[in-house]
Amino acid sequence: MISAPEPLHAGHILTPFCCGVDSMDNWLKQRAMKNQTTGASRTFVCCGSDSSVLAYCSLASSAVTTNTSPGRFRRNMPDPIPIVVLGRLAVDKSLHGPVSNTPL
Helix, strand or coil: CCCCCEECCCCCECCCCCCCCHHHHHHHHHCHHHHHHHCCCEEEEEECCCCEEEEEEEEEEEEECHHHCCHHHHCCCCCCEEEEEEEEEEECHHHCCCCCCCCC
16 A cells, blocks of 8 residues: 655655655765755655655745746736746656556
8 A cells, every 4th residue: 555645754765765866866875865954845755554655746836937937827927937947856666667556
C-alpha cells in the first residue's frame, strides 16, 4: 500500500529510492531536505508501509507579472500572479511499468 503524499521529514527512508535517473535520486537524498529547510522548495513523498519513499514531487512558489501574461489571464488577477512550479517528480523503479491499482 502506498501512502498519500505528505511533506518530507527526517523519518522518511530515502536510501533505497532509485528512479533510474541519478540526478533525481541524488537530489532527493542530498538536497530535498536542505531546500525545504531554507524554504526554496517543498517536497512531498508517497511511501511504502515501512516509510521508504516510493515517489516524490518538489514544488516551489513564484510569481509572474501580469504584463508578461496573455490578456485572458490578466483580467481580475493580482499583480504579480502567484504560481506553483513543479520542480521535480520521480517514481521508484519498483513502480515503473504496468502497475494496476497504484494511485499516486
